[in-house]
Amino acid sequence: MMFYEFALEHAWLIPLLPAIAFVIIGMLTRSYGKLSAFIAVCMSTISFLLSSGVTYAVVNNGITVEMPFVQKLSWMSIGSVDITMGVLIDPLTAMMLMVVSTVSLLVQIYSCGYMKGDPGYGRFFSFLSLFAASMLGLVLAVNFLQMYVFWELVGLCSYLLIGFYYYKISAREAAKKAFMTTRVGDFGLLLGILLLQINFGTLDFMALKEIIPAHIMSAGTGLMTIIALLIFVGPIGKSGQFPLHVWLPDAMEGPTPVSALIHAATMVVAGVYLVGRAFFMFNELPTVMTFIAWVGGFTAFFAASIAFTQTAIKRILAYSTISQLGYMMLALGVGSLTASFFHLMTHAFFKALLFLCAGAVMHAMADEANIFKMGGLKNKMPITFATMTIGVLAIAGIPPFAGFFSKDEILGAAAAVSTPLYILATLTAFMTAFYMARLLFVTFFGQPASEESYEHAHEASWFMLIPLIVLGALAVVSGLWGHIYGFGEWVRFGAAHEAGIDMFIAVSSTILSLVAFGIAWNIYVTKKWSSDVIAEKCGILYKLSYNKFYIDEIYAALIKVAVDGVAKVFYWIDIYIVDGIINGLAGLVGGISAMLSKAENGQAQHYAGFFICGVVILVAYSLYYLAVLGGAL
Amino acid sequence: MSEMLGTLVFYAVAFVILATALGVVTSKNLVHSALLMTACFIGVGVLFIWLSADFLGAMEFMLYSGGVAILVVMGVMLTKRQDGPPGNPFNHRKITALGLVILFVLVMSTVIVSTPVPSGSYVSADTVDALADMMLNKYILAFEIAATLLLAALVGAIILAKGDGEA
Amino acid sequence: MTIGLNHCLLLSAALFAIGLYGVLSKRNIIAVLMGVELMLNAVNINFVAFNRFTPVSDLTGQLMAVFAITVGVAEVAIGVALAYRIYNDRQTINVDELDNMKG
Numbered sequence: 001m002m003f004y005e006f007a008l009e010h011a012w013l014i015p016l017l018p019a020i021a022f023v024i025i026g027m028l029t030r031s032y033g034k035l036s037a038f039i040a041v042c043m044s045t046i047s048f049l050l051s052s053g054v055t056y057a058v059v060n061n062g063i064t065v066e067m068p069f070v071q072k073l074s075w076m077s078i079g080s081v082d083i084t085m086g087v088l089i090d091p092l093t094a095m096m097l098m099v100v101s102t103v104s105l106l107v108q109i110y111s112c113g114y115m116k117g118d119p120g121y122g123r124f125f126s127f128l129s130l131f132a133a134s135m136l137g138l139v140l141a142v143n144f145l146q147m148y149v150f151w152e153l154v155g156l157c158s159y160l161l162i163g164f165y166y167y168k169i170s171a172r173e174a175a176k177k178a179f180m181t182t183r184v185g186d187f188g189l190l191l192g193i194l195l196l197q198i199n200f201g202t203l204d205f206m207a208l209k210e211i212i213p214a215h216i217m218s219a220g221t222g223l224m225t226i227i228a229l230l231i232f233v234g235p236i237g238k239s240g241q242f243p244l245h246v247w248l249p250d251a252m253e254g255p256t257p258v259s260a261l262i263h264a265a266t267m268v269v270a271g272v273y274l275v276g277r278a279f280f281m282f283n284e285l286p287t288v289m290t291f292i293a294w295v296g297g298f299t300a301f302f303a304a305s306i307a308f309t310q311t312a313i314k315r316i317l318a319y320s321t322i323s324q325l326g327y328m329m330l331a332l333g334v335g336s337l338t339a340s341f342f343h344l345m346t347h348a349f350f351k352a353l354l355f356l357c358a359g360a361v362m363h364a365m366a367d368e369a370n371i372f373k374m375g376g377l378k379n380k381m382p383i384t385f386a387t388m389t390i391g392v393l394a395i396a397g398i399p400p401f402a403g404f405f406s407k408d409e410i411l412g413a414a415a416a417v418s419t420p421l422y423i424l425a426t427l428t429a430f431m432t433a434f435y436m437a438r439l440l441f442v443t444f445f446g447q448p449a450s451e452e453s454y455e456h457a458h459e460a461s462w463f464m465l466i467p468l469i470v471l472g473a474l475a476v477v478s479g480l481w482g483h484i485y486g487f488g489e490w491v492r493f494g495a496a497h498e499a500g501i502d503m504f505i506a507v508s509s510t511i512l513s514l515v516a517f518g519i520a521w522n523i524y525v526t527k528k529w530s531s532d533v534i535a536e537k538c539g540i541l542y543k544l545s546y547n548k549f550y551i552d553e554i555y556a557a558l559i560k561v562a563v564d565g566v567a568k569v570f571y572w573i574d575i576y577i578v579d580g581i582i583n584g585l586a587g588l589v590g591g592i593s594a595m596l597s598k599a600e601n602g603q604a605q606h607y608a609g610f611f612i613c614g615v616v617i618l619v620a621y622s623l624y625y626l627a628v629l630g631g632a633l
Numbered sequence: 634m635s636e637m638l639g640t641l642v643f644y645a646v647a648f649v650i651l652a653t654a655l656g657v658v659t660s661k662n663l664v665h666s667a668l669l670m671t672a673c674f675i676g677v678g679v680l681f682i683w684l685s686a687d688f689l690g691a692m693e694f695m696l697y698s699g700g701v702a703i704l705v706v707m708g709v710m711l712t713k714r715q716d717g718p719p720g721n722p723f724n725h726r727k728i729t730a731l732g733l734v735i736l737f738v739l740v741m742s743t744v745i746v747s748t749p750v751p752s753g754s755y756v757s758a759d760t761v762d763a764l765a766d767m768m769l770n771k772y773i774l775a776f777e778i779a780a781t782l783l784l785a786a787l788v789g790a791i792i793l794a795k796g797d798g799e800a
Numbered sequence: 801m802t803i804g805l806n807h808c809l810l811l812s813a814a815l816f817a818i819g820l821y822g823v824l825s826k827r828n829i830i831a832v833l834m835g836v837e838l839m840l841n842a843v844n845i846n847f848v849a850f851n852r853f854t855p856v857s858d859l860t861g862q863l864m865a866v867f868a869i870t871v872g873v874a875e876v877a878i879g880v881a882l883a884y885r886i887y888n889d890r891q892t893i894n895v896d897e898l899d900n901m902k903g
Contacts (some may be wrong), residue, residue, distance in 0.1 A: 602899030605726065605832070609824050612733055620740050627747060635803060643803045647811045654838050656814055658822040663830060669864040670834050677841045684808070684852045686862050689844075689869075695871055701837060701876050708830045708880035712887040720825050724896050730824035733889060734817045741813040750805050753855025761860045764866065775853035775878060779870045 004060060007053025008069060011087045014097060015137035015150075016103075017043040018129040025126035029382040031122030037112050040125040044105040044132060051136075051147040058490075065090050070206065072142055081197070086142040088205060091490035095341060096139040096273060099348045100266060102474075104132040106467035110356050111257040111576060114363060120224030124164060124255065131157035135266040139273065144193045144203040147277070151189070151238070151270060155182050158267050162254040173251035181247035185237015189274075189287045192230030199223065209280045216284045227283055228288045235271025240322045241329060242299040248322055252314040259314055260352045266322060269344050272328045279337055279493045293333025293417070297424045300326030304431040312369040316439050320395065321351060323428060327410055330425060336413035337493040343410055345487075346402035346479050350394035351526030353471035357388040360508035361443060361463055371442045378444040381459050385444050387472040392440045395511045396474040402479030404510070411505045426509060433513035437520035446524070483548050650676040663719040667705050669680060674698040688760040808849035816842035829893040834877045840872040842899065 021043035025036045077100055108128055115124050134157055138150035163175030197203055200211050235241065248268070252259055260270060275282060275292065282288055300323045307319035325346050331340035346615035365374055365380060373499050378385040394401035397408070408428060415422040459465070593629040653673035659664045678693035715718050757763050767778050815838055822835025844865045851861025887893045 068725070519720065603896055604897055604898070605824055607723065609730065609733060610728065612737065612820065612824070616737050616740050619744060623744055623747070646808045647807075647866045648822065650804050650811065651814055654818040657834055657838065658818055658826070664829060666834060668832060670819065670837065670903075673838065674841065677845065680808075680811075680845060681848055686848045686852070686865075688847060689862055689865055692866065692869060693844075694834075696873055697841070697842070700873060704876050704880050705830060705834060708833070708883055711880075711884050712893045720828070721831050723825050724827045727825045730821055733824065734821045737820065738813060739815075742810060745806055745809045745813065745846065751854045754853050755851065757859055760859060760862065764863055767859065767863050768866070775867060781849055781866055783870065786877050790877045791877070793881040793885050794897050796846075796885065 004053040004057040008048045008057040008061070009071075009517055011050070011054055011089055011140060011390065012046045012071070014054070014101070015133045015140060017047045017050075017133075018136065019133035021129040022126050022133060024107045025122055026119055030122040030126065031588040033125075035109070036122035036125045037241075040129045041105070041112070042148070043110050043129060044101065044108050046161050047132070047136065048101040048105045051094075051101040054089060054601065055094040055098050058089065060093055063090060063094075064090065064490070068093075068206070069249040070142060070211055078203075083145060084143060084204070085146050087140040087455060088142040088152050089140070089229070090620065091492075092273075092276060092341065093139055095345060095491050096269075097136065097346050098131070099269075100135050100139060103348055103352045103471075104128070104135070104261060104266070106470055107257045107261045107352065107356070108132075108358070110260075110464050110467040111255075113461040114359055115255065116212075116461075118255075120164065124161075127157060127160050127164070128257070128261070130264060131161065131261060131391055138270055141205075143205060143280075143402050144196060144208075147274065148193055151234070151274075152186065154270055154626065155186065156266050157237070158182075158251070158262055159432065161258040161262070161288065162251045164258065166252050168253070170519045171253040174250040178247040178251050181244050182237040185234045185244055188230045188233025188237075189235075192227050192234070195223075195227045195230065199227075199302070208278075212281050217442060221285055221287070224281065225287055228278075228285050228341045229291070232275065232282075232288065232292060233389070235269075235275050235329070236295065238274075238514065239268050239271030239325045239329065240299075241271070241326065242302055245303065247297065249315050249318040252312070252318055254315065258317070258353035260359070269328075269348065272325065272332065272340060272344055275329070275332050276337055276341060276493075279332070282332070283493060289333050289335060293330055293414075293421055294331050296331070297414075297428075299323070300330060301431075302326075303434065304428045305454070306626045307435045308412070308431065311372055313361065313371050313374075313439065313443065314355070314369060316371070316435060317354055317358055320354075320432065320436065323432060324351065324395070327407070327425065331413055332342070332422065334413045334417040336409065338487065338491055339406065339409035339413045341491045342402075342479075342482055342487050343406035343480065346394065346406040346475070349471055349478050350391045350402055350475040352388060353468065353475050354391040354395070356464070356468055356471065357384050357391060360384045360468065361388075363464070371439060375446045376444070376448040381444075382457060383465050384468065385396055387468040388440060388444070390472045390475050392436045394434050394479075396517070397509055398513055399506070399510060400476075400480050402475050404506075405479035405483045407509065411509060415505060426512065429509050430512040432517050433516035434520050438524055441520055499504045506535060508562050523574065537560025639683070643680075646666065646676055646680045646683060649673075650680065661721055663721040664706070664710050666721055667702060667709060670705065671698045684758050712785040726775055729761060801836075805849055805853035808845060808853070812842040812845040815839075815845065825895045829883045829894055829895050830880075832895055833864070833876065833883070836879070837872065837876065840868065844868055 018040070021040045024033070024039055027034045029039065057063070061069075066538045068088055068090035070086065070088050073082045075083045075085045077083070087474065108125070111124065112127065115121055118124065118446075131154065134150050134153035138154060139149055141147035141150060158178040159175050162178050163171050164169040166175075193203065195419065196208070200208060202211070212224065237244045251262060282292065303319045303322035303326060307316050307323065310319060324343070328340045328343050328347070331343060332339075335537070359382065361377065362369060363385060364384075365378070370372065392402065394403040397404045400406075410431070411422060411425055416426050650673055653669045653676060657666045657673060660669060674693060674697035678690045679700065680692055681687070681690035709719055770797040819838030819840075823832050823840065824835075824882075826832050826835065832833040847861045847868065851859060851865075851902045858897075873897060883893055888896065
């Protein structure tokens with residue numbers, strides 16, 4: 001049997017291997033850091049190889065979106081509800097498997113260097129393995145329930161990893177915030193799933209694919225719109241769409257490799273993947289599609305405008321992630337699954353690259369996060385500088401880097417559906433180019449802000465550089481490769497997607513990006529224009545952006561009013577009604593037990609006597625019941 | 634064995650069992666109690682044989698009137714407090730307990746007498762074979778669990794009797 | 801009069817009652833244990849008698865008695881060990897002096 005056939009038949013091994021690594025590390029080798037890292041990387045490598053095999057098999061065996069490869073196993077049956085687990089492999093899955101396993105493998109290798117000397121080294125790798133396992137399991141899910149299980153597992157892992165430095169209060173708070181915020185979304189998702197089960201009696205993707213369009217044909221869109229909106233609440237939470245995006249920037253409290261993993265390849269794209277997987281449902285509902293498109297478009301623009309003014313390197317990247325996820329949602333909303341997933345793939349590579357570069361920079365600067373306290377690093381860290389530049393060019397959409405092709409697809413898809421959305425997306429692209437250029441220029445060009453830390457700065461170890469180089473290469477070629485080799489023929493919904501470049505869109509967006517680069521160069525490198533003056537002129541806008549539009553404060557105030565009000569009512573009830581009853585009961589019980597305790601003298605024989613008394617009474621009563629009352633037992 | 638003789642044997646055995654059992658409870662000397670208990674077990678063993686359960690009768694002789702009796706006598710010996718025969722006094726609940734027990738006998742006798750007896754009987758020609766067969770086939774799980782229980786009791790008894798200090 | 805099930809059951813009830821009396825009224829823990837043994841034997845008599853005098857087809861009743869004897873023996877072993885331990889710890893084996901369970 002060829003390796004790829006084996007991989008296809010045993011695709012369930014892909015999530016299982018990292019899960020095994022998690023168990024082994026968690027239970028046995030946690031305190032041996034190097035061994036733990038070795039186990040984790042080995043398992044990830046094998047599952048990466050299997051993923052490659054699966055992808056090859058998909059191409060070789062001609063598995064298409066219409067004819068997926070499915071393996072199912074009955075998990076449990078409760079009454080008439082049959083719950084199955086299994087693997088569903090189609091080009092979508094294969095692509096996600098490749099992206100997730102590649103990035104998580106590279107991040108694990110990077111972590112070998114990054115986490116060196118951390119007391120929680122082993123623990124970190126066990127969590128990373130669990131994270132990879134959950135995400136790979138989610139990708140392979142055959143039905144909504146299996147997906148939900150892994151979805152929650154992913155959420156749990158992100159909680160564990162964001163709160164990895166649990167001794168820091170800010171990390172604990174951020175972990176809680178991430179967990180609670182995504183929980184709001186998960187609740188909607190759960191409701192949607194339950195409604196699906198109640199109405200259609202199945203959660204299987206392949207079955208629903210047949211049922212739902214038929215249902216909409218016969219019964220209209222009313223019910224399905226509600227279900228689809230509820231399900232979409234899940235991705236809003238998980239993929240950091242407005243208004244549930246607040247957890248994502250705070251998630252930067254975790255170690256940087258975690259940020260790369262969460263923000264590039266895994267957790268946040270789970271939402272996009274869910275919408276893509278259930279696209280057969282969303283595609284039938286124009287209202288919901290419009291809603292998704294506008295949520296995505298607004299999120300993209302909104303997050304980009306916040307990223308403008310942030311100073312912490314990881315926060316800028318976090319808002320840029322939110323913005324790019326908005327892009328993907330926008331693409332889904334305008335009906336182009338191909339564009340969305342193409343961007344998902346390229347984004348996974350260049351965003352992981354950017355985060356890992358940021359990690360290398362922070363590592364070199366003794367964990368300094370403020371970009372204005374860096375500067376001039378291009379001579380000290382040439383490889384990091386080169387790879388970071390590639391990442392920035394990719395995200396800004398300069399040809400021939402990866403982001404250019406995928407962004408162009410999205411812009412094209414948006415232009416075909418709605419001009420306002422197209423303009424919004426183009427504006428966002430311009431802003432993206434500007435703030436990414438700002439990040440790059442401030443960090444690597446100009447004069448060092450602090451001589452001491454500049455002297456201290458150094459290039460990272462090879463463990464960290466190799467993933468950077470690999471990701472850098474991917475960020476260069478993945479877009480062009482996908483463009484040439486017909487990404488749209490495989491990952492698509494409905495008819496095959498023709499890869500074509502609309503010259504007007506391509507040229508205009510490239511020019512805009514270059515202009516943004518030029519402005520950033522003038523402000524931050526040559527200092528021709530003072531950023532302070534600009535900030536002053538913009539006044540309120542600058543303040544709004546700098547304070548992230550006060551979203552966190554608004555939430556805090558809302559929650560304070562709501563929670564405090566409810567709490568006051570409950571406090572009164574608790575003091576006067578609940579306590580009253582409880583105290584009364586307690587007094588009653590106390591009185592009775594004081595009486596009863598006289599019968600308890602602690603002697604076993606005494607108790608045995610009472611026991612026999614009880615038996616005799618019971619037997620006598622049943623005798624009476626049978627013989628005198630004539631009853632039947 | 635004629636029916637008359639069978640009846641006679643039953644009453645004789647029943648008398649021995651009850652008399653020795655009463656002796657166990659009322660004797661003032663604990664060692665006497667233990668000896669009477671052994672006699673009582675022998676009576677029960679004979680009753681088993683009378684009920685054509687010969688394997689059980691043999692077990693009763695060996696385990697109860699052999700093993701348990703020795704264990705109890707050793708217990709008496711190990712826990713002796715003063716010189717002279719170990720006493721076997723009643724506690725202050727003697728009268729209440731007697732009343733309760735009489736009540737119990739009355740109620741149980743009423744139950745037994747008033748319950749219709751199913752007619753029919755079963756006598757196995759070879760109890761040992763039949764028991765072994767059931768023990769190792771149908772009731773193999775119970776058998777294994779009993780074995781585990783014995784092991785646990787053995788270990789538990791050793792640990793309990795050994796005490797803290799004597800590791 | 802033929803001896804039947806009822807005779808055996810009455811005998812066992814009487815034996816059980818005597819054992820019970822011992823359990824309830826003796827001070828010495830070993831004597832209490834002996835009472836428990838008498839009760840266990842009464843139960844075994846019931847098993848065997850039911851097996852003998854009812855229309856059954858196998859020796860399940862006797863087998864249950866075998867298991868009951870096993871458990872009974874284990875119980876004596878543990879009981880005597882406990883008595884010895886209590887005697888070592890408190891220099892007494894009088895049950896009515898052991899009232900640790902008093903709340």
